[in-house]
Amino acid sequence: MSDWYGHLLAKALFPAFEAARGRPTVPLVRYLEQTSYWSTAQLRDLQTGYLRRLLRHAHHHTAYYRRVLDERGLRPEDFDSPADLAKLPLLDRPTLRATMLERTANAPPAAVIRKVTSGSSGQPVEVLYNAESRHWRDATKIRGYSWGGYAIGKRSLHYWGFVPQAGTTWYKRNKTALDRAIKRELFLDCTPRGEGPLREVVANIRQWKPEVIVAYASGAGALARFINDRNLRDWDNIPVLTGAESLLPHDRAEIVRAFGDAFDTYGCREVMLMASECEAHDGFHTSMENMIVEIVVREGGTVRAARPGEIGEVVITDLHNLACPMIRYVNGDLAVAGVDERCKCGRGLSRIGQIQGRVTETMYDGKGNAVGGLVFNILFSTIGHVARSFQVHQHPDGRVVFKVVPYTGDALPSREEQLLRAHAERYLPGAPFTIEIVDNIPLSPAGKRRVVVCEYKAPVAVTR
Ligand SMILES: [Zn+2]
Numbered sequence: 158m159s160d161w162y163g164h165l166l167a168k169a170l171f172p173a174f175e176a177a178r179g180r181p182t183v184p185l186v187r188y189l190e191q192t193s194y195w196s197t198a199q200l201r202d203l204q205t206g207y208l209r210r211l212l213r214h215a216h217h218h219t220a221y222y223r224r225v226l227d228e229r230g231l232r233p234e235d236f237d238s239p240a241d242l243a244k245l246p247l248l249d250r251p252t253l254r255a256t257m258l259e260r261t262a263n264a265p266p267a268a269v270i271r272k273v274t275s276g277s278s279g280q281p282v283e284v285l286y287n288a289e290s291r292h293w294r295d296a297t298k299i300r301g302y303s304w305g306g307y308a309i310g311k312r313s314l315h316y317w318g319f320v321p322q323a324g325t326t327w328y329k330r331n332k333t334a335l336d337r338a339i340k341r342e343l344f345l346d347c348t349p350r351g352e353g354p355l356r357e358v359v360a361n362i363r364q365w366k367p368e369v370i371v372a373y374a375s376g377a378g379a380l381a382r383f384i385n386d387r388n389l390r391d392w393d394n395i396p397v398l399t400g401a402e403s404l405l406p407h408d409r410a411e412i413v414r415a416f417g418d419a420f421d422t423y424g425c426r427e428v429m430l431m432a433s434e435c436e437a438h439d440g441f442h443t444s445m446e447n448m449i450v451e452i453v454v455r456e457g458g459t460v461r462a463a464r465p466g467e468i469g470e471v472v473i474t475d476l477h478n479l480a481c482p483m484i485r486y487v488n489g490d491l492a493v494a495g496v497d498e499r500c501k502c503g504r505g506l507s508r509i510g511q512i513q514g515r516v517t518e519t520m521y522d523g524k525g526n527a528v529g530g531l532v533f534n535i536l537f538s539t540i541g542h543v544a545r546s547f548q549v550h551q552h553p554d555g556r557v558v559f560k561v562v563p564y565t566g567d568a569l570p571s572r573e574e575q576l577l578r579a580h581a582e583r584y585l586p587g588a589p590f591t592i593e594i595v596d597n598i599p600l601s602p603a604g605k606r607r608v609v610v611c612e613y614k615a616p617v618a619v620t621r
Contacts, residue, residue, distance in 0.1 A: 167310030185296035192446055197505045200445045201239055207476040208449065209233045214262065215482040221259035222482060239449045242474060247460060248486045253282055261285060261481045268480035273541035274426035281541030284427045287480035294429040297444040301433035305420030306369045306396035314367035316347045316358065316376050343367065347376030348584050351526035355383045367395060370416065374399040378408025381415035390415055398422055403512055423512050425488050428475050432509055437501040440508035449474040452494040452509060463494035520551050520611050523587015533609055540573045548598045551611040556589040557581065560598060567594050
């Protein structure tokens with residue numbers, strides 16, 4: 158059956174919207190469709206060129222990188238390949254936060270986008286970037302998603318978490334609603350996982366007939382299990398792109414049964430889509446044209462590249478962010494280093510293996526319904542400017558304590574506190590909820606910060 162609106166949207170309307178906003182997203186996506194099939198060596202050359210440009214700009218126009226390079230007697234021309242990044246120090250989260258002003262360039266292009274992110278560590282981080290960086294982010298995301306069947310113009314169901322937006326204006330909300338209608342995107346909240354909300358999602362799938370689903374990994378897993386247990390599938394294949402959390406093998410198996418195919422993606426708010434699975438399902442192709450992804454191992458005061466198959470820390474260099482350069486940023490995730498051979502799909506983009514360390518715990522509302530813990534993780538875009546860190550703790554008796562370290566004083570501003578309470582009421586209805594101001598948040602026995610700690614076990618698994 159021909160789909161004229163979808164065709165029109167992809168071929169005419171979307172390019173026109175983007176061009177009208179001065180965004181070269183469409184030509185960039187076309188370019189990326191070609192570069193995907195370049196050899197890995199060619200792509201590394203491309204990265205080296207962008208890296209030198211980044212280093213030249215950072216050296217001339219930021220106090221931080223001028224010092225870092227000068228102290229080591231390095232010039233941008235000393236970088237002959239992405240592997241030469243090893244000459245530079247890692248940028249961990251505390252340093253990223255502390256050097257914000259020193260890393261901000263004093264020459265164009267200007268930082269026009271500002272984001273506060275939580276990552277998985279529970280400590281907010283601010284990221285600034287220029288317009289060009291945004292275009293690369295958008296284009297690499299569209300390209301990576303396309304491997305899983307996503308395309309502009311297709312009906313896409315986004316089964317995702319929602320964040321209460323403080324200060325969102327009427328105009329902005331309505332503009333977003335309009336965007337969704339025109340772009341054929343339906344957004345449903347994946348956090349409530351009881352019988353009622355899941356039935357509603359199934360009804361939406363039957364009625365709206367999405368051609369692709371983009372979902373939180375655990376949300377899609379819970380939905381798929383619900384569908385399989387009740388034998389509700391009456392549709393052809395709908396590919397599911399998962400993200401935000403690790404896609405666990407049992408969730409993948411359920412998704413494949415309920416929808417046909419699962420494509421995992423890997424991103425973080427600091428740089429957006431970092432890597433995604435292709436049809437070969439053999440690791441994640443990194444967004445090489447937009448960033449350098451390293452997997453490193455720190456041992457005995459040294460840093461080395463992880464060997465193929467070895468687990469290491471994910472380190473990112475954001476190639477097109479000249480406004481506030483991020484070079485060798487350690488984002489807090491762990492991943493398996495990939496093998497250096499061409500993928501069966503033919504693309505030359507280098508690959509990484511399984512991503513680890515992003516599993517968030519499940520919590521339970523007052524009726525024992527499972528609720529994804531990530532819903533609190535994403536709160537940082539709402540309260541990140543007033544809280545240094547936080548942790549959500551569900552005790553064995555079911556009560557939920559929200560521990561928070563404010564930047565100043567011994568209380569949260571009332572507006573943020575209200576938002577927080579509204580959030581808890583919406584996602585954990587019936588669970589007693591208290592806010593506790595603390596001086597610091599203890600680390601886990603393994604030394605990691607955990608945003609969600611759940612000691613409560615639901616008496617009956619209501620969602621199964
Ligand atoms: Zn591939």
